[in-house]
């Protein structure tokens with residue numbers, strides 16, 4: 001279990017609690033449910049993001065394991081999270097699952113090799 005998964009489960013618990021509190025507060029008035037349901041929706045969104053991060057971490061771990069064992073795995077899509085957030089302009093030289101990008105990002109990071 002990764003830390004992402006633990007956090008995602010905590011957010012699921014929080015979302016459930018906020019939803020229950022929001023629904024219970026409707027006994028006083030229907031508009032009192034809005035803050036609770038808003039917090040529940042926010043916790044559900046955070047939980048989904050953390051579950052996505054967990055699945056990515058597991059996929060990267062499995063990719064790295066296959067790479068170390070010499071099975072020549074196909075790169076993940078996106079190849080690394082840095083490429084995703086930079087629209088492919090930059091790559092993480094340690095965690096990129098595309099080996100060509102690892103090599104080229106090493107060349108770009110080392111100023112002596114560019115000349």
Ligand SMILES: [Zn+2]
Nearest residue numbers: 079080091096
């Ligand atoms: Zn990459």
